[in-house]
Amino acid sequence: MELSLQSVIGARALGEFEAPAPVARGLPAAAYTSEAFFALENERIFPASWVFAGFVHELARPGDAVPVTVAGRPLLLLRDAAGGIRAFHNVCRHRCLKLVDRPGNLGRAIRCPYHAWTYGLDGGLRAAPYFGGREPRAVPAGFDRAQHGLVPVRSAAWHDWVFVNLDGAAPPFxxxxxxxxxxxxxxxxxxxxxxxxxxxxxxxxxxxxxxxxxxxxxxxxxxxxxxxxxxxxxxxxxxxxxxxxxxxxxxxxxxxxxxxxxxxxxxxxxxxxxxxxxxxxxxxxxxxxxxxxxxxxxxxxxxxxxxxxxxxxxxxxxxxxxxxxxxxxxxxxxxxxxxxxxxxxxxxxxxxxxxxxxxxxxxxxxxxxxx
Ligand code: FES
Ligand SMILES: [Fe+2]
Structure with missing residues (x-):
């Protein structure tokens, strides 16, 4: 069932919150305690906004990476080889394992600990060893590496602060x-x-x-x-x-x-x-x-x-x-x-x-x- 604001906090509570009054009410308690309300925020507020996610100074050198959580999703912030700051969904494209689980320097590539799929700092899939058979470079027929890089997330850096916009549709930073x-x-x-x-x-x-x-x-x-x-x-x-x-x-x-x-x-x-x-x-x-x-x-x-x-x-x-x-x-x-x-x-x-x-x-x- 799709969540709606009314079903989560109730039409009456919403009406009371919105009723004009000289002394306004605050949000009903469910807005702070309900799992459903939190889920709705993670569907509608955070993905559609510029969310503050990390610090530039923690991404000082190429390969520095910080896993973060935005809207309940695992994301990865990193500095690429050219010195740019990038954000990706922090998920291996093979079995969707959370790729990086602690801050640190990744060197020149991100290697998945499960089956060693390896991505460049630009997110491109460099290797999917043995995926198609007994040879290290074997890939299944029709498998296109270019289609299986890390999924990028729109990001912006302002002074020391990194912001991300998950749905890519927020107004310009x-x-x-x-x-x-x-x-x-x-x-x-x-x-x-x-x-x-x-x-x-x-x-x-x-x-x-x-x-x-x-x-x-x-x-x-x-x-x-x-x-x-x-x-x-x-x-x-x-x-x-x-x-x-x-x-x-x-x-x-x-x-x-x-x-x-x-x-x-x-x-x-x-x-x-x-x-x-x-x-x-x-x-x-x-x-x-x-x-x-x-x-x-x-x-x-x-x-x-x-x-x-x-x-x-x-x-x-x-x-x-x-x-x-x-x-x-x-x-x-x-x-x-x-x-x-x-x-x-x-x-x-x-x-x-x-x-x-x-x-x-x-x-x-x-x-x-x-x-
Ligand atoms: S899940 Fe990452 S290589 Fe298999
Ligand atoms: Fe205070």
């Missing part, structure tokens, strides 16, 4: 990224140097809760009272469908050391690209990989725009701070997930029209893409 680029105008991201990456492993929360939490400023002063010093009154939301988020311009002069007190921008591209800018010279990017309705893998890369290499042991200090800030957010997102087991959460809770309008727009986008 430039168009997709333009609203975020516009908000970063005046900032020279080409000076960006990677300082550190934090692997958080799995967070026991739906990917949308992590996104929603990032784009609302309401919680910052409460959840991050020890790690930040950015008053709520100095915040505002960025409520533009092409680039959702929030921002803060701190009004006072005095800054506390070792907490986040800088003017900041918390910006996203739908569905899963997350960029934090901490003025004047720090950038952070989250890679969120949805694994199941209640499980999301998260990594954070930290960058500096300061030309000095790691000024004053900055990488270490920032990694300590960000580990703590994320820990605070994860604890909250996991409790948001747990709350969605309650019948009360079927109604979706409610959203502040001032501080969570960006969240509502994000949720509208989810529903729009699932129809």
């Amino acid at each position: 430039e168009e997709f990224a333009a609203p975020l680029r516009k908000r970063l105008e005046g900032l020279d991201l080409s000076r960006m140097q990677h300082l550190a990456t934090i692997d958080f492993g799995e967070v026991a929360a739906n990917w949308k809760l992590l996104m929603e939490n990032f784009i609302e400023p309401y919680h910052v002063q409460f959840v991050h009272s020890r790690t930040t010093d950015q008053p709520l009154a100095d915040h505002y939301t960025v409520n533009e469908a092409g680039c959702l988020g929030c921002a803060v311009d701190v009004s006072r002069e005095a800054r506390k050391p070792d907490v986040l007190s800088e003017d900041s921008r918390f910006l996203t591209l739908f569905p899963n690209f997350v960029l934090g800018l901490y003025l004047p010279d720090q950038v952070g990017v989250h890679l969120d990989t949805p694994l199941a309705p209640g499980r999301t893998l998260q990594r954070r890369a930290i960058y500096s725009l300061d030309p000095a290499p790691d000024p004053n042991g900055r990488a270490k200090r920032l990694a300590v701070l960000w580990r703590e800030v994320h820990r605070e957010d994860h604890a909250i997102c996991e409790r948001l997930q747990q709350g969605r087991a309650s019948d009360v959460a079927a109604g979706g809770g409610i959203l502040s029209p001032v501080w969570e309008d960006s969240v509502r727009t994000f949720q509208n986008l989810v529903i729009e893409r699932l129809r």
